[in-house]
Amino acid sequence: MYVSTFPEGESRVHALIAFQMMLGLFAIFLGASGAAKRVVHLIPSAIKAGIIMGAGLAAVSVVFQAGGRFETYPFTVTIAVGIAFYLIFFRSILLS
Numbered sequence: 660m661y662v663s664t665f666p667e668g669e670s671r672v673h674a675l676i677a678f679q680m681m682l683g684l685f686a687i688f689l690g691a692s693g694a695a696k697r698v699v700h701l702i703p704s705a706i707k708a709g710i711i712m713g714a715g716l717a718a719v720s721v722v723f724q725a726g727g728r729f730e731t732y733p734f735t736v737t738i739a740v741g742i743a744f745y746l747i748f749f750r751s752i753l754l755s
Contacts (some may be wrong), residue, residue, distance in 0.1 A: 689695040
């Protein structure tokens with residue numbers, strides 16, 4: 660929303676870069692100060708779960724919808740999904 664207020668072109672790119680740099684510095688500050696742990700504990704588990712599930716469903720929708728990335732890169736998407744399932748469901752790799 661913030662970036663859409665700028666005209667298309669160089670000024671919009673500069674606004675996006677500035678926003679991303681400020682967000683990165685904010686994240687570094689939260690992590691270094693230990694405030695990130697307090698912020699995460701303030702957010703209810705149901706909201707965190709909803710955000711994670713929503714992001715996952717949105718990603719699956721983008722990849723597998725008609726005209727999505729699966730039709731463009733079927734082998735790459737299949738290999739990536741296979742690796743993801745392997746890492747998710749086989750704990751023996753991570754525990755050894």
